[in-house]
Amino acid sequence: MPVQRLNHAVLYVRDVERSLAFYRDVLGFRIRAEVPGRAVFLQAEGSTNDHDLGLFAVGPDAGASEAGRRTVGLYHLAWEVDTLAELARVRDALVAAGALGGASDHATTKALYAQDPDGLEFEVSWLLPADLVTPEVEARGTTTRPLDLDAEIARYGAQTRGGIGVSVPLPA
Numbered sequence: 001m002p003v004q005r006l007n008h009a010v011l012y013v014r015d016v017e018r019s020l021a022f023y024r025d026v027l028g029f030r031i032r033a034e035v036p037g038r039a040v041f042l043q044a045e046g047s048t049n050d051h052d053l054g055l056f057a058v059g060p061d062a063g064a065s066e067a068g069r070r071t072v073g074l075y076h077l078a079w080e081v082d083t084l085a086e087l088a089r090v091r092d093a094l095v096a097a098g099a100l101g102g103a104s105d106h107a108t109t110k111a112l113y114a115q116d117p118d119g120l121e122f123e124v125s126w127l128l129p130a131d132l133v134t135p136e137v138e139a140r141g142t143t144t145r146p147l148d149l150d151a152e153i154a155r156y157g158a159q160t161r162g163g164i165g166v167s168v169p170l171p172a
Helices: 014-023 084-096 135-140 149-156
Strands: 009-013 030-035 039-043 054-059 077-080 101-103 111-116 121-127
Touching: 009 014, 014 030, 030 121, 039 149, 077 101, 084 111, 084 121, 084 149
Parallel strands: 009 054, 077 121
Antiparallel strands: 030 039, 039 054, 101 111, 111 121
C-alpha cells in the first residue's frame, strides 16, 4: 500500500518555549508530551495523530535556515483548516503575531503564508470542495492571484467545509 498522508513533522528551533507559545497561541496546537526546555510534541485540534508537530530545541546560537537559498531542504509545511471562517481567524492571529507573509488564491486552494519565530515558513490553507470546482475554477489551473478572503467567504460561505469533496456547512 502506498503512503497515505503526512503523519507529523519535526522542526529544530532555537527556543522550544518560544516556539511552543507561537504554535499553541497562534495556530491552536495543544501539548501531547514535553521534555521541558528541550522538546515538545503537539497535536492539532481534531487530529487523531499521537502528535502532528515535534519541536526540538537546538539553542539560541543556531544559524538561520539556508534551505532554498544556499542549501537543499524543506521549503514549507502546509496545514489545512476546515472552513474559511477558520482561515480568517488564523489570518487575524498571524497578523497580530507579526507572522503573516502573504495570502494567495490558487483557484482550488486559498492559502496564507507565514513564518514562525525562527523564520521557518509554513502555509495554512482551505481547499475548495470538489463539488464546487467549476469549469471556471479549473480554467484558472495553477494561476496564483492575491487572496481576497472576504470575497471568498462571500462567494463560498464562512462555514462551508473544505477539502472533503462535498459542500456541507458546519453546524452553528
